Amino acid sequence: EAQVTQNPRYLITVTGKKLTVTCSQNMNHEYMSWYRQDPGLGLRQIYYSMNVEVTDKGDVPEGYKVSRKEKRNFPLILESPSPNQTSLYFCASSLSSGMNEQFFGPGTRLTVL
Amino acid sequence: SQQGEEDPQALSIQEGENATMNCSYKTSINNLQWYRQNSGRGLVHLILIRSNEREKHSGRLRVTLDTSKKSSSLLITASRAADTASYFCAKGDDKIIFGKGTRLHILP
Numbered sequence: 001e002a003q004v005t006q007n008p009r010y011l012i013t014v015t016g017k018k019l020t021v022t023c024s025q026n027m028n029h030e031y032m033s034w035y036r037q038d039p040g041l042g043l044r045q046i047y048y049s050m051n052v053e054v055t056d057k058g059d060v061p062e063g064y065k066v067s068r069k070e071k072r073n074f075p076l077i078l079e080s081p082s083p084n085q086t087s088l089y090f091c092a093s094s095l096s097s098g099m100n101e102q103f104f105g106p107g108t109r110l111t112v113l
Numbered sequence: 114s115q116q117g118e119e120d121p122q123a124l125s126i127q128e129g130e131n132a133t134m135n136c137s138y139k140t141s142i143n144n145l146q147w148y149r150q151n152s153g154r155g156l157v158h159l160i161l162i163r164s165n166e167r168e169k170h171s172g173r174l175r176v177t178l179d180t181s182k183k184s185s186s187l188l189i190t191a192s193r194a195a196d197t198a199s200y201f202c203a204k205g206d207d208k209i210i211f212g213k214g215t216r217l218h219i220l221p
Contacts (some may be wrong), residue, residue, distance in 0.1 A: 004155075033209065042201060042213035043156070050207060058208055090155055098209040099144055104155030 002027045004105035006091050012111045013081060021076045021108050023091030031094045032074040033058070033102070034066065036087040043090065048098065049074055081112040119202060119212040127220050132189045134215040136202030137182075143206055145185050147176060150199045150214070159187075159200075192219045 004025045013019055025032065033048040035058075045058030049068040063085055065077040074093075078085060089108045094100040118137050126132050136145070144163045148156040162169045162178045162185065169176045175188040189196055199214045 031207070035211070040213065043203075043211040045209050045211075048207060048209070056207070059210070088153065092156075098205050098207045099161075101146070101158040101161065102148075102156070102209075104157070106155050107153065109153075 002103070004091055004093055004103050006089075006105040006108050008108060009106065010109050012113065014113050015082055016080050019078050019081060019110075021078075021089060021091075021110070023074045023076065023105060024072050025074075025093040025103070026072065027093060027095075027103065028071065029093035029103075030071070030096050031098060031100070031102075032068065033092045033098065034064070034074070034076050035090045035092065036060065036085075037090065037107075038087050046076070046089075050097065081110075083112050086110060086112050119200070119215045121215060122213070123216040123218070125218040125220055126192060128192055128194060130192055132192050132196070132217055132219075134187045134200050134217070136185045136187070136212055138185075138202075138204050138210075138212075139183065141183075142180070142204045144204070145178060146203045147174075147185075147187050148201045148203060148211075150201065152198075156201065189217075192217075194219050194221060 007022045030051045034046040035043040037043045044060045047066040049055045091105040092102040094102045146161045147159040150156045173190045178185045197219045201214045203211045
């Protein structure tokens with residue numbers, strides 16, 4: 001089944017404790033992206049990647065890192081999480097760019113205490 | 114902010130009625146997409162309209178695009194309970210900007 005998977009789905013952590021949210025797609029898509037969703041603000045793009053080893057900042061990259069060492073994986077790294085990063089995070093992928101239909105993962109609900 | 118704006122923010126209609134949502138944006142586009150989100154789940158792509166298109170249909174969905182007014186609308190005809198969701202427009206080629214969404218509630 002074609003899908004985007006994220007892990008973990010739920011995470012409660014404390015300020016400053018490094019964490020990684022994994023994202024994987026099995027559709028051989030070149031484009032992958034991370035978003036955060038906050039009430040009243042809709043979705044905001046954090047980082048995106050056009051292909052392996054190519055990553056670019058979205059609208060709200062501060063406090064986040066990403067890497068794209070393999071085509072299928074695009075982990076989101078929070079080196080020192082803070083409470084303002086409490087949010088619902090979505091990973092998405094598409095065939096070749098953001099102009100194509102994006103397929104979204106199920107989301108990761110992160111709480112930073 | 115570069116975010117587009119959907120309006121209304123929330124909409125409640127009776128089942129069977131038509132629902133119209135609007136999206137405005139600030140900069141020129143190559144295409145605009147509409148997505149649906151059911152209660153905290155991942156978004157699902159509905160339709161993509163390119164800048165040289167004025168109207169596009171998909172089942173009960175009709176999307177229009179007016180590049181001179183920098184706006185798009187999504188019409189859902191003959192609404193059903195299952196259409197209850199949030200709807201977002203998104204623009205961009207690689208860097209994607211989503212609007213804040215319209216919450217649609219279909220009343221039985």
